[in-house]
Amino acid sequence: MKIIHTADLHLGQILYQSYERSDEHAHFFQQLECWCKQHQPDALVVSGDVFDIQQPSASTRKAFTDYFVQLHLQCPAMHIVITAGNHDSASRIQADNAVWTLANTHLIGVSPSIDLLDGPDGWQDNYIIRLENGFIVALPYMSGDRQRQIQSILDRVAAQNPQHLPVVLMAHLAVTGSDATGHDFEIGKIKTVDLKSLGTGYDYLALGHIHKPQTLNHPEDNFTDTVTYPSPAARYSGSALHVSCDETYPHSVSLVEIDQAGGNVNIQQLPIEQLRHFYVLPLDGSSFLSDMDALQTIRDLADQGEECYFRLRIDRHTFLPDNFNQQIYDLLAQCHNRLRYNPKHLWTGEGDDDAEHQKLVFEVAELQQMTDPMVFIEKTRDQYPDLDIEEVRDAFEEIKEEIRRHDEEEKAALIAKEAEKAARKANKTNQKQPS
Numbered sequence: 001m002k003i004i005h006t007a008d009l010h011l012g013q014i015l016y017q018s019y020e021r022s023d024e025h026a027h028f029f030q031q032l033e034c035w036c037k038q039h040q041p042d043a044l045v046v047s048g049d050v051f052d053i054q055q056p057s058a059s060t061r062k063a064f065t066d067y068f069v070q071l072h073l074q075c076p077a078m079h080i081v082i083t084a085g086n087h088d089s090a091s092r093i094q095a096d097n098a099v100w101t102l103a104n105t106h107l108i109g110v111s112p113s114i115d116l117l118d119g120p121d122g123w124q125d126n127y128i129i130r131l132e133n134g135f136i137v138a139l140p141y142m143s144g145d146r147q148r149q150i151q152s153i154l155d156r157v158a159a160q161n162p163q164h165l166p167v168v169l170m171a172h173l174a175v176t177g178s179d180a181t182g183h184d185f186e187i188g189k190i191k192t193v194d195l196k197s198l199g200t201g202y203d204y205l206a207l208g209h210i211h212k213p214q215t216l217n218h219p220e221d222n223f224t225d226t227v228t229y230p231s232p233a234a235r236y237s238g239s240a241l242h243v244s245c246d247e248t249y250p251h252s253v254s255l256v257e258i259d260q261a262g263g264n265v266n267i268q269q270l271p272i273e274q275l276r277h278f279y280v281l282p283l284d285g286s287s288f289l290s291d292m293d294a295l296q297t298i299r300d301l302a303d304q305g306e307e308c309y310f311r312l313r314i315d316r317h318t319f320l321p322d323n324f325n326q327q328i329y330d331l332l333a334q335c336h337n338r339l340r341y342n343p344k345h346l347w348t349g350e351g352d353d354d355a356e357h358q359k360l361v362f363e364v365a366e367l368q369q370m371t372d373p374m375v376f377i378e379k380t381r382d383q384y385p386d387l388d389i390e391e392v393r394d395a396f397e398e399i400k401e402e403i404r405r406h407d408e409e410e411k412a413a414l415i416a417k418e419a420e421k422a423a424r425k426a427n428k429t430n431q432k433q434p435s
């Protein structure tokens, strides 16, 4: 069984409030199409965060459709399996599944709820994709403990698999011990999931969520092109694009071959060529000591004609004029906006005001994307040492549930009112009718 594994496409992403990335995504999909044609995998799996936001624009949705229809037309025998990540709307991803199966594409958005375990078996099949030479268990992003549901699905696969065909499990979460370099959260502050809780019975765990490509428990292999492991192996393919300046490592998709259940897992990294690089200036690793130096370096970079993103590393004691950012934007406009600017500086150097500077500061764009208050609380929880995060999480869940119930009641009341109105009207008409 051969698969191509990618994740975290973040289609529709807008960086630093200004820059849409559709040409970068197009460039990625061109490469993906070439790899699919060249390697003819049994399946292409996309482990969550297909879109960057819950309600992507019409043009982003169109791009999604165009890319995957094109992949299907080029490789009609290849299954495409796409799961929802935490950035995606579970129900929106799932909504068009019936149509997409006509194009050999499976969209799995909604995660298995706990009460399914009390009901009759069969629900597990919604998460099992049977290929000619293997199985894919497609789990979308899940919050809370789903250990029993996962094992139940894997057990059902085992029962359907007397020939010992390979089994691939997809998931979108942060596994404890994974390397989250480049993410603005640190593992430990966010909820991580123990690898053991994802059950047994799979040969390859195709993970999404962490943007750095890595095979779990094998950091020494991070930059090795091809490695073979005994089953099971668990891997983050990494994101399709660099999502921030801090992701300084190379990105890739994973070509995975499994000979049989419990056999060998061969993983090859296919390096992704990025349309725009991310740079931190100055490139020599030092820090700017004056605004004029910074502006000159940006001008030099612009003169080289490369299209790229950049961020500035500035010594904490440097004086920056109030209109510093505006000067940079003006400069960029002069060079036709080929350069893309991240206005959040990296500050270096010691100072008496150290503590002040180390306080967590968010960009406006970051805050705008934090639609879930829990995300904000988790990112700032250091500042509230007495906070019981589980309690807060439960409280928010309760509130969400309350709102949902309220909405439902309101809807029901509205429907009842409409029905009453209709009945009254019908009554009136009846009375008017001559007997």
Ligand SMILES: [Mn+2]
Binding pocket: 048, 049, 085, 086, 087, 172, 208, 209, 210
């Ligand atoms: Mn994610």
